[in-house]
Amino acid sequence: xxxxxxxxxxxxxxxxxxxxxxxxxxxxxxxxxxxxxxxxxxxxxxxxxxxxxxxxxxxxxxxxxxxxxxxxxxxxxxxxxxxxxxxxxxxxxxxxxxxxxxxxxxxxxxxxxxxxxxxxxxxxxxxxxxxxxxxxxxxxxxxxxxxxxxxxxxxxxxxxxxxxxxxxxxxxxxxxxxxxxxxxxxxxxxxxxxxxxxxxxxxxxxxxxxxxxxxxxxxxxxxxxxxxxxxxxxxxxxxxxxxxxxxxxxxxxxxxxxxxxxxxxxxxxxx
Amino acid sequence: xxxxxxxxxxxxxxxxxxxxxxxxxxxxxxxxxxxxxxxxxxxxxxxxxxxxxxxxxxxxxxxxxxxxxxxxxxxxxxxxxxxxxxxxxxxxxxxxxxxxxxxxxxxxxxxxxxxxxxxxxxxxxxxxxxxxxxxxxxxxxxxxxxxxxxxxxxxxxxxxxxxxxxxxxxxxxxxxxxxxxxxxxxxxxxxxxxxxxxxxxxxxxxxxxxxxxxxxxxxxxxxxxxxxxxxxxxxxxxxxxxxxxxxxxxxxxxxxxxxxxxxxxxxxxxxxxxxxxxxxxxxxxxxxxxxxxxxxxxxxxxxxxxxxxxxxxxxxxxxxxxxxxxxxxxxxxxxxxxxxxxxxxxxxxxxxxxxxxxxxxxxxxxxxxxxxxxxxxxxxxxxxxxxxxxxxxxxxxxxxxxxxxxxxxxxxxxxxxxxxxxxxxxx
Ligand code: HEM
Numbered sequence: 001x002x003x004x005x006x007x008x009x010x011x012x013x014x015x016x017x018x019x020x021x022x023x024x025x026x027x028x029x030x031x032x033x034x035x036x037x038x039x040x041x042x043x044x045x046x047x048x049x050x051x052x053x054x055x056x057x058x059x060x061x062x063x064x065x066x067x068x069x070x071x072x073x074x075x076x077x078x079x080x081x082x083x084x085x086x087x088x089x090x091x092x093x094x095x096x097x098x099x100x101x102x103x104x105x106x107x108x109x110x111x112x113x114x115x116x117x118x119x120x121x122x123x124x125x126x127x128x129x130x131x132x133x134x135x136x137x138x139x140x141x142x143x144x145x146x147x148x149x150x151x152x153x154x155x156x157x158x159x160x161x162x163x164x165x166x167x168x169x170x171x172x173x174x175x176x177x178x179x180x181x182x183x184x185x186x187x188x189x190x191x192x193x194x195x196x197x198x199x200x201x202x203x204x205x206x207x208x209x210x211x212x213x214x215x216x217x218x219x220x221x222x223x224x225x226x227x228x229x230x231x232x233x234x235x236x237x238x239x240x241x242x243x244x245x246x247x248x249x250x251x252x253x254x255x256x257x258x259x260x261x262x263x264x265x266x267x268x269x270x271x
Numbered sequence: 272x273x274x275x276x277x278x279x280x281x282x283x284x285x286x287x288x289x290x291x292x293x294x295x296x297x298x299x300x301x302x303x304x305x306x307x308x309x310x311x312x313x314x315x316x317x318x319x320x321x322x323x324x325x326x327x328x329x330x331x332x333x334x335x336x337x338x339x340x341x342x343x344x345x346x347x348x349x350x351x352x353x354x355x356x357x358x359x360x361x362x363x364x365x366x367x368x369x370x371x372x373x374x375x376x377x378x379x380x381x382x383x384x385x386x387x388x389x390x391x392x393x394x395x396x397x398x399x400x401x402x403x404x405x406x407x408x409x410x411x412x413x414x415x416x417x418x419x420x421x422x423x424x425x426x427x428x429x430x431x432x433x434x435x436x437x438x439x440x441x442x443x444x445x446x447x448x449x450x451x452x453x454x455x456x457x458x459x460x461x462x463x464x465x466x467x468x469x470x471x472x473x474x475x476x477x478x479x480x481x482x483x484x485x486x487x488x489x490x491x492x493x494x495x496x497x498x499x500x501x502x503x504x505x506x507x508x509x510x511x512x513x514x515x516x517x518x519x520x521x522x523x524x525x526x527x528x529x530x531x532x533x534x535x536x537x538x539x540x541x542x543x544x545x546x547x548x549x550x551x552x553x554x555x556x557x558x559x560x561x562x563x564x565x566x567x568x569x570x571x572x573x574x575x576x577x578x579x580x581x582x583x584x585x586x587x588x589x590x591x592x593x594x595x596x597x598x599x600x601x602x603x604x605x606x607x608x609x610x611x612x613x614x615x616x617x618x619x620x621x622x623x624x625x626x627x628x629x630x631x632x633x634x635x636x637x638x639x640x641x642x643x644x645x646x647x648x649x650x651x652x653x654x655x656x657x658x659x660x661x662x663x664x665x666x667x668x669x670x671x672x673x674x675x676x677x678x679x680x681x682x683x684x685x686x687x688x689x690x691x692x693x694x695x696x697x698x
């Protein structure tokens with residue numbers, strides 16, 4: 001087999017993060033200047049460069065780079081860019097690239113400042129075909145829901161300035177992002193549940209991380225149903241969106257610091 | 272009151288009332304014991320719930336939405352029932368949870384009110400059932416005028432899928448049986464006794480297991496530099512190590528230049544007149560060892576052996592200075608596997624290799640690799656299994672499958688444009 005991917009590690013990240021960042025700047029500026037195709041091409045190139053780094057990491061670690069917080073942040077930066085591009089392509093909403101680009105850059109900077117180097121070993125329970133799709137679904141959902149929150153903030157901030165038709169359109173985008181995020185949360189959860197059954201016997205054990213996953217889902221369900229029933233009260237929906245996002249953060253990494261979850265979670269990221 | 276439409280006040284009052292009833296029951300009766308709802312109680316209870324939903328709905332249908340029962344298929348009941356359960360779960364998320372059997376005996380108010388074991392409290396059960404009740408209502412209300420469009424199919428998949436999952440999940444949590452079983456390759460006959468995970472009692476199981484062999488597949492070991500006093504690997508912020516994947520090899524650990532000249536995965540220490548060396552040794556208690564050269568300064572090199580320990584031989588480190596030593600860390604396991612033969616009471620037999628992530632299935636039993644004798648490590652003759660029996664797994668999996676399709680449809684099916692969404696609201 002021809003090896004297309006080089007063996008990369010964290011020290012190489014800067015050389016990929018910098019071009020990604022520059023491409024994102026080009027993409028954002030082009031979008032704001034209404035040069036649509038250039039914005040899409042630059043954004044897509046940023047995705048390719050980033051994907052190349054992830055692939056190289058995967059190759060040199062001989063396992064998917066999904067085990068440490070730093071490694072999951074990598075995917076987050078990656079999917080946030082994709083989420084932004086999808087919104088941009090589908091709804092022609094030009095501001096989204098600025099937000100998704102910024103969010104992605106913040107996570108890249110964290111990873112440059114605080115890389116989490118980790119050995120190749122992987123505990124036996126993680127050696128499962130469910131591992132990769134499970135974590136990737138979750139991280140993808142996280143980035144979609146981050147994009148939804150950004151949309152929500154933007155809507156609340158610009159409520160007075162814009163016409164109500166435009167606001168309705170933006171709320172519609174936010175809803176779509178939540179639906180997509182929710183759909184991947186559900187898929188990630190189901191994959192995780194089936195995997196847990198195969199790995200240790202119960203699909204659901206109310207471990208702290210699982211409890212917070214349930215809380216997050218229920219909270220986003222509240223948002224969805226509140227939007228269906230009270231479409232005119234977006235301020236309340238927005239509040240639910242913020243709370244849900246906070247729950248999501250607890251679920252993602254907050255449980256690692258929660259006193260109630262100390263020494264009891266089987267889902268701790270290797271530190 | 273009858274005939275008048277119920278609103279937000281009533282919806283909050285209902286969940287608050289149900290919650291209060293739960294708290295009062297909790298304080299007076301105490302937590303629900305883990306085996307309170309084993310079958311057939313759970314089956315009867317579940318059927319009663321479904322019957323109540325259908326009965327109530329029939330009444331509603333007959334009176335053509337005039338009764339407040341219509342409320343339970345509406346948004347206010349939906350939102351309030353979800354919010355109430357969410358609140359309880361958030362409480363659970365912020366409080367440390369302990370097993371009920373432990374919580375029941377403690378008298379601090381936190382335990383009395385069940386905060387430390389929320390899953391066994393009355394208010395959790397009642398609010399869970401209420402959510403199921405509302406969900407059931409919502410489903411029937413929509414299904415009776417279902418249309419064959421994407422949106423309605425997505426609705427059915429998500430809502431019926433969730434109902435089925437929550438329903439069978441509830442039945443399963445009462446009936447789930449888990450046992451641990453210790454087997455040993457040295458034993459002459461199969462093991463059929465299991466230890467009940469909850470009660471700790473030893474019981475005779477309908478299946479027996481004969482352990483033929485147990486194996487650990489390990490990652491190559493790593494060399495590390497540790498602080499002699501604390502035993503912590505260095506550098507403290509981010510420990511460095513040198514993997515013995517391919518030998519000979521060399522590398523730097525915490526500023527020390529290390530050359531690995533020889534690596535013996537199965538070895539034992541042999542005393543020579545002037546030192547201790549390691550030689551190939553392929554039986555019980557063999558350790559992993561490596562011969563290394565460490566550069567101490569410009570013109571001196573320290574040569575010696577480092578080795579992992581086993582239950583028979585002590586480990587061996589190489590002292591570099593008074594404060595640091597070179598050690599070989601215990602290799603990390605990659606996979607555990609047990610070759611077994613299974614015998615069932617009815618005469619069935621099966622043989623398989625059970626690994627982590629590869630349980631053996633027999634009817635509604637799953638048998639998992641759980642543990643081994645840690646002290647003996649790769650020489651362990653003991654293998655511990657967990658035997659799990661879940662009679663309702665099929666139900667939960669049907670729910671999962673529907674939810675999976677529902678999730679995919681949620682992603683693919685287009686939402687209505689904001690304009691026609693409005694008319695949807697005005698019924
Ligand atoms: C997996 C969980 C759930 C998902 C993904 C979900 C999703 C949705 C979506 C997308 C809608 C609006 C779109 C449509 O009308 O087709 C909806 C409507 C609705 N949902 Fe849910 N839901 C879930 C759970 C629940 C639960 C637990 C309840 C009640 C306790 C509930 C009650 C309702 C009601 C009453 C409607 C409006 C139905 C109608 O218009 O006829 N849902 N749900």
